[in-house]
Amino acid sequence: MSYLALKDIHKSYYLGKEAFPVLNGINIDFERGEFVSILGESGGGKSTLMNIIGGLDRQFEGQVLLQGTALDHHQEKRMDRYRRETIGYIYQSYNLINHLSVLDNVLISLDMTQLNRGEREQRAKDLLTRVGLSDQMKKYPNQLSGGQKQRVAVARALASDPQIIIADEPTGALDSENTAEVLKLLDQIAAEGRLVICVTHSQAVAEAGTRIIHLADGRVTDEERLRPAYPVDQDRQQIPARRLPWLVPLTTAFKHLRYTWSWNLIIIIGTAIGLFAVMLFNGLGNGLKSYINQEINDMVNPRIVTVARYQSRGKASGSQGNRKQTSSSSTSASAAGGNQQMQANAQVAGQGNAAAVTATAAKTPSFSVAQLKRLRGLKHVQSVQPIVSASNATLSLDSKDYQVSSLTTWTAANRQSTIKAGHVAGKNEIVVDKDTVAKKWSKQNWRDVVGKTVTVSFQTIDANGKAVTVKRQLTVAGVTQGTNGSGATAVSYATMKAMRAVNNLKTEPTTVAVKADKRQNNGSVTKKINRLKTNKQRQFNAVSIASILDTVNTYVNLATTILAAIAGISLLVSALMIIVTMFMSVSARKKEIGILRALGESRSDIRRLFTGESLIIGIISATLATGIAYGVGAVLNTQLYKIANYNLIAIHVDNVVMTFIIALIIALLAAILPAWRAARLNPIDALAAD
Numbered sequence: 001m002s003y004l005a006l007k008d009i010h011k012s013y014y015l016g017k018e019a020f021p022v023l024n025g026i027n028i029d030f031e032r033g034e035f036v037s038i039l040g041e042s043g044g045g046k047s048t049l050m051n052i053i054g055g056l057d058r059q060f061e062g063q064v065l066l067q068g069t070a071l072d073h074h075q076e077k078r079m080d081r082y083r084r085e086t087i088g089y090i091y092q093s094y095n096l097i098n099h100l101s102v103l104d105n106v107l108i109s110l111d112m113t114q115l116n117r118g119e120r121e122q123r124a125k126d127l128l129t130r131v132g133l134s135d136q137m138k139k140y141p142n143q144l145s146g147g148q149k150q151r152v153a154v155a156r157a158l159a160s161d162p163q164i165i166i167a168d169e170p171t172g173a174l175d176s177e178n179t180a181e182v183l184k185l186l187d188q189i190a191a192e193g194r195l196v197i198c199v200t201h202s203q204a205v206a207e208a209g210t211r212i213i214h215l216a217d218g219r220v221t222d223e224e225r226l227r228p229a230y231p232v233d234q235d236r237q238q239i240p241a242r243r244l245p246w247l248v249p250l251t252t253a254f255k256h257l258r259y260t261w262s263w264n265l266i267i268i269i270g271t272a273i274g275l276f277a278v279m280l281f282n283g284l285g286n287g288l289k290s291y292i293n294q295e296i297n298d299m300v301n302p303r304i305v306t307v308a309r310y311q312s313r314g315k316a317s318g319s320q321g322n323r324k325q326t327s328s329s330s331t332s333a334s335a336a337g338g339n340q341q342m343q344a345n346a347q348v349a350g351q352g353n354a355a356a357v358t359a360t361a362a363k364t365p366s367f368s369v370a371q372l373k374r375l376r377g378l379k380h381v382q383s384v385q386p387i388v389s390a391s392n393a394t395l396s397l398d399s400k401d402y403q404v405s406s407l408t409t410w411t412a413a414n415r416q417s418t419i420k421a422g423h424v425a426g427k428n429e430i431v432v433d434k435d436t437v438a439k440k441w442s443k444q445n446w447r448d449v450v451g452k453t454v455t456v457s458f459q460t461i462d463a464n465g466k467a468v469t470v471k472r473q474l475t476v477a478g479v480t481q482g483t484n485g486s487g488a489t490a491v492s493y494a495t496m497k498a499m500r501a502v503n504n505l506k507t508e509p510t511t512v513a514v515k516a517d518k519r520q521n522n523g524s525v526t527k528k529i530n531r532l533k534t535n536k537q538r539q540f541n542a543v544s545i546a547s548i549l550d551t552v553n554t555y556v557n558l559a560t561t562i563l564a565a566i567a568g569i570s571l572l573v574s575a576l577m578i579i580v581t582m583f584m585s586v587s588a589r590k591k592e593i594g595i596l597r598a599l600g601e602s603r604s605d606i607r608r609l610f611t612g613e614s615l616i617i618g619i620i621s622a623t624l625a626t627g628i629a630y631g632v633g634a635v636l637n638t639q640l641y642k643i644a645n646y647n648l649i650a651i652h653v654d655n656v657v658m659t660f661i662i663a664l665i666i667a668l669l670a671a672i673l674p675a676w677r678a679a680r681l682n683p684i685d686a687l688a689a690d
């Protein structure tokens with residue numbers, strides 16, 4: 001049983017339906033240790049026969065038997081393995097991969113062996129040294145002479161330790177000196193116990209072999225044995241082969257990108273611009289959201305739910321909110337305004353600030369002790385603080401009067417952060433607004449107002465509807481200022497109660513600040529309060545700034561998403577650019593695809609090569625986009641900070657992650673068609689490409 005046997009091989013090429021027979025029943029037996037020259041005229045079908053032996057051509061009749069077993073050329077994966085394990089190719093036109101160094105050209109074949117990384121590199125270097133190229137390993141193929149190129153091809157063919165070397169006109173492009181050297185190498189390879197099949201139309205070259213087979217008209221016409229075959233060491237262990245690890249095509253793809261970086265850079269920049277725009281808009285959305293949230297949260301505590309008594313429509317004009325009293329009107333404790341929580345809530349809730357007349361205000365229903373207790377008893381309620389306010393209070397300080405639109409009681413709704421000097425008002429103390437009081441008192445030394453004694457007075461009406469002036473001396477405990485400018489002028493609830501008690505005025509709150517235990521429970525507390533009923537009558541009207549904030553956030557999110565989506569359209573262009581690049585890459589690299597298939601790479605390896613290249617473009621683009629976005633964001637922030645006092649571009653890690661995901665999806669989608677086309681290429685056609 002011969003090592004390799006060709007049995008009755010027939011092959012025709014077809015032009016339309018017309019058949020052009022090339023091989024007409026070839027029968028040859030080959031043994032290892034032989035250097036067989038197949039001699040024939042140009043066009044005689046020698047390359048066709050080599051492609052059949054090499055497992056690249058499946059359209060033929062007859063059988064190829066390896067150690068007595070017929071190869072099934074239709075089992076693609078088996079044939080890939082056969083080429084990987086058994087065949088080494090040497091071509092007339094060298095067929096080296098131009099974007100890989102000499103060393104990498106040899107390593108590409110070694111990657112399909114089970115040697116470890118160090119062993120693979122060592123073997124590649126040993127083989128290159130053996131063919132006399134120890135000092136050329138870092139060069140690229142186009143930096144070599146023809147003879148040197150062919151010696152690289154010989155080293156590559158030997159790399160995976162194949163038993164059969166197919167040399168198709170290996171000396172066709174070489175001068176006599178290089179021809180002699182290559183033939184010597186082939187003879188040495190046969191002497192190692194391998195089978196060398198060398199195709200040539202030169203009698204001189206053919207005579208270098210141990211046997212010559214003459215081919216004419218698609219038939220074997222003659223056979224000459226020149227020398228005996230070399231002895232074969234049957235115990236010699238072949239280097240075991242393996243499928244190409246998935247990382248290798250990625251590395252090769254990266255090397256190709258690096259080799260053609262100037263062209264790919266344009267694609268990368270184009271893609272990065274689209275990704276950058278999406279990222280920047282998302283960052284702007286984040287910045288705007290947190291800016292709005294901060295602004296509102298600075299003004300009001302988001303855990304506070306402001307509650308007034310519920311009045312059906314048509315009754316008193318709003319059971320809550322800041323009622324601006326006319327200056328002449330006396331005020332009542334029921335005018336629940338003045339503090340910022342109430343202002344903000346009333347404004348956002350669209351309740352308006354009805355200029356209520358005293359009489360109306362006086363009728364505003366107040367909270368009973370039982371009602372306050374009911375609110376306190378609700379789940380997730382941490383505290384319930386009544387609010388009492390008076391409109392148009394006068395503060396006399398150092399014989400000068402200062403008008404404040406509202407004197408209110410300090411609750412958890414008021415932000416500690418609004419106190420710019422001093423502290424929260426305790427017993428018989430007051431905090432005053434910076435702009436309307438402290439700064440008017442002293443523009444420069446407004447902080448010194450803390451500790452001063454101030455006479456506070458305001459008008460209200462008693463239970464009989466009689467006007468009463470409430471007046472008391474208090475000590476200034478602190479100065480307040482909100483983010484929107486005005487701060488609260490406020491006393492503690494106990495102080496307010498004591499002030500009113502002097503005039504025998506009852507203190508009944510018309511508004512209360514309910515504090516939820518957690519920010520996220522704010523919504524449910526608000527709902528619960530609004531659902532409370534007595535005798536089927538709704539009791540309270542609760543408004544939460546948190547739920548309003550949530551709505552604002554939803555709108556900002558929506559706007560940002562739309563902007564990002566518009567920017568995202570440019571990504572379609574990027575995707576098209578990558579598709580075009582990949583198709584061009586496939587066209588330009590047809591020969592490489594053929595070489596890799598001949599070396600034993602499978603269709604999926606080829607697919608991975610091009611998908612990998614596209615993914616690398618995506619990753620580099622996303623990295624570049626991230627860099628640009630952070631850079632441009634930083635520059636824009638320095639400008640925007642001057643306007644809003646806030647960094648309005650806030651690119652978060654999840655935006656970066658999302659950008660990378662988008663880039664990878666685009667790259668993957670863009671790679672599908674070109675990679676599929678590359679994988680479907682017929683290896684013989686691919687090898688024949690220019």
Ligand SMILES: Nc1ncnc2c1ncn2[C@@H]1O[C@H](COP(=O)(O)OP(=O)(O)OP(=O)(O)O)[C@@H](O)[C@H]1O
Pocket residue numbers: 013014022040041042043044045046047048049201
């Ligand atoms: N894909 C193809 N389609 C049609 N005809 C083909 C194709 N490939 C080769 N042929 C023809 O088949 C014949 C044999 O070609 P082949 O390349 O096998 O010859 P060869 O002996 O290797 O020639 P050379 O020594 O010039 O390389 C030629 O006439 C060629 O024109």
